[in-house]
Amino acid sequence: MNFxxxxxxxxxxxxxxxxxxxxxxxxxxxxxxxxxCQILMDRLFHKLFRNHKDDAEIxxxxxxxxxxxxxxxxxxxxxxxVLMILNEIGVEIGPILAAAGVVGIAVGFGAQQLVKDIINGxxxxxxxxxxxxxxxxxxxxxxLVENVNLRMxxxxxxxxxxxxxxxxxxxxVTNMTKEYSRYVFDIGVAYREDVDEVIKVxxxxxxxxxxxxxFKYDILEPMEIxxxxxxxxxxxxxxxxxxxxxxRQWAVAREFNRRLKKKFDELNIEIPFPHTTLYLGQNKDGxxxxxxxxxxxxxxx
Numbered sequence: 083m084n085f086x087x088x089x090x091x092x093x094x095x096x097x098x099x100x101x102x103x104x105x106x107x108x109x110x111x112x113x114x115x116x117x118x119c120q121i122l123m124d125r126l127f128h129k130l131f132r133n134h135k136d137d138a139e140i141x142x143x144x145x146x147x148x149x150x151x152x153x154x155x156x157x158x159x160x161x162x163x164v165l166m167i168l169n170e171i172g173v174e175i176g177p178i179l180a181a182a183g184v185v186g187i188a189v190g191f192g193a194q195q196l197v198k199d200i201i202n203g204x205x206x207x208x209x210x211x212x213x214x215x216x217x218x219x220x221x222x223x224x225x226l227v228e229n230v231n232l233r234m235x236x237x238x239x240x241x242x243x244x245x246x247x248x249x250x251x252x253x254x255v256t257n258m259t260k261e262y263s264r265y266v267f268d269i270g271v272a273y274r275e276d277v278d279e280v281i282k283v284x285x286x287x288x289x290x291x292x293x294x295x296x297f298k299y300d301i302l303e304p305m306e307i308x309x310x311x312x313x314x315x316x317x318x319x320x321x322x323x324x325x326x327x328x329x330r331q332w333a334v335a336r337e338f339n340r341r342l343k344k345k346f347d348e349l350n351i352e353i354p355f356p357h358t359t360l361y362l363g364q365n366k367d368g369x370x371x372x373x374x375x376x377x378x379x380x381x382x383x
Contacts, residue, residue, distance in 0.1 A: 104170050112163040119155045123148050146213045146230050153231060195250055196233070203232040203249035211255045217329055219256035221247045259328035262302060265335040267324075269342070270317035272352035280320060280351060281307055287341050288324070297337060300330040317354045 127148045212218055212235060216227045223245040225237035235252070237245040271280050288305035291297050303325045311321035326334050346353055364370050 105167050108163055108166050108170070112159060115159045116156050119159065120152060123152050123155075145215070147207065149214065149229070150207060150231055195248070198250035199234065199248050200232045202252060203230075203234075206230075206235075206249060206252070206255070207232075212257065215259075215329075216257055217259045219258070220254070221251045223247055224256075258331075261328065263326050263328050263331040265324050265326070265331040267322045267335070267338070268311065269320045269322065270314065270353060271320070271346075272316075272354045273318055275318075275351055277310055277318065277320065283345055283349065283351065284320070284322060284342065287338065287345050291334070291338055291341060297334055300326050300334055302326060316356045 206212055207230070212220075212227055212230055214227050214230055218224065218227055218237070220235065220237070223237055223239070225239035225243075225245060227235060228238050228244075229236040232249070234249060235247045237247060239245065269280070269284065284305065284307065292301050292304065301324060305322050305324045308321040308323065310318060312319045324331070324334060324338070343353070345351075362371055362373055
């Protein structure tokens with residue numbers, strides 16, 4: 083039995099010439115539209131923020147808004163392209179759109195968490211709470227913000243672990259690098275040390291660090307000496323703080339601690355370790371009770 087492939091090949095050729103060509107053009111135009119939107123967003127945000135191109139904070143906000151806007155536009159273009167392709171292959175999109183509306187309502191009741199994520203994400207972006215490049219603490223997770231969208235925020239911590247936090251889970255945002263950063267020092271010295279002398283040494287170390295070419299542009303203000311903060315068990319604590327550019331506070335603090343330790347060693351200023359003082363009490367006549375010590379030694383052959 084001979085099967086005639088001629089009609090099938092003819093219909094396939096006609097479909098390729100008509101609908102197939104249209105689908106190919108739709109795919110090409112989709113790619114062009116996505117690339118065009120990317121170029122348009124780059125130029126638009128460059129024009130909007132060109133007067134603040136040297137401002138790191140404005141750049142963070144620009145990059146974040148550009149990323150979210152680009153994702154929304156790309157998603158819209160892809161959805162329109164899919165609907166056009168379905169129409170070309172003979173699928174009625176009218177009933178699909180109607181069904182999508184009904185299904186969307188049904189899903190909306192069951193996807194309240196997703197709706198909450200999107201709404202919360204919108205207000206996070208609107209209030210400029212978090213930007214790509216910030217270091218934040220959210221939902222008991224902390225790290226560098228690598229991505230922000232309407233559904234979730236991606237963080238990478240110091241150990242390299244990546245945390246995906248849904249926007250709906252965020253109730254408190256702690257941004258440690260918004261506009262500027264601070265680092266608070268609790269500097270402990272021995273009770274025997276002169277507080278004024280220690281404060282003078284702290285100021286000298288800070289001045290030397292601010293004059294260092296490697297750190298002078300990171301430190302925004304001279305160190306603020308808050309004073310003698312507490313009398314601890316083995317030390318007196320002097321509290322100070324420094325103000326730096328965003329995300330530079332930890333590097334500045336480490337270098338300051340290194341230089342301060344060397345200066346304290348040079349001037350024989352003691353940084354005490356925890357120790358215990360035994361007080362045996364005193365009788366009314368001024369005498370003290372004896373302290374009996376028993377030393378056990380073991381001779382091992």
